[in-house]
Amino acid sequence: MLRVLLTLAGHHYELRQFHFHAPSENTIEGHSYPMEAHLVHADKEGNLAVVAVMFKQGKANPTLEKIWREMPKKMLQEKHLPQSVNAMGLLPKDKTYYRFNGSLTTPPCSEGVTWLVMKHYITASKAQIEAFERTVGVPNNRPVQPINARVILK
Secondary structure (H helix, E strand, C coil): CCEEEEECEEEEEEEEEEECCCCCCCEEEECCCCCEEEEEEECCCCCCEEEEEEECCCCCHHHHHHHHCCCCCCCCCCCCCCCCCCCHHCCCCCEEEEEEECCCCCCCCEEEEEEEEECEEEEECHHHHHHHHHCCCCCCCCCCCCCCCCCCCC
């Protein structure tokens, strides 16, 4: 089994799962995207770090193509991929990011999550985005939350 590690300020996290939202849950400079991926990482103590990647409509994404072949047919069904998928195919070439402390975006919306929102998007074809939207059936994004006292590191 391939282990994917994220090291942040000397702290090590392992990729546990990834999932998608349409439309995006985060915005970049006020811009929303048609789809967003969340790569959820955890450390040995259970602390979470989520890498968020925006998708813009454009060229088909080969990694999504592999994942979509195994996509569940209905919302809230979980399916394990029969073979490894290189999660690097879900990241832009330029890996600069915004960082902030926030919460999970699905219930129970627990606080204490370190968020890394990639500054640059990747593309997915119109057909790939529409296939996800059809499977989900309704928008599955949490509305953008107020910044409140959060500090966003650029």
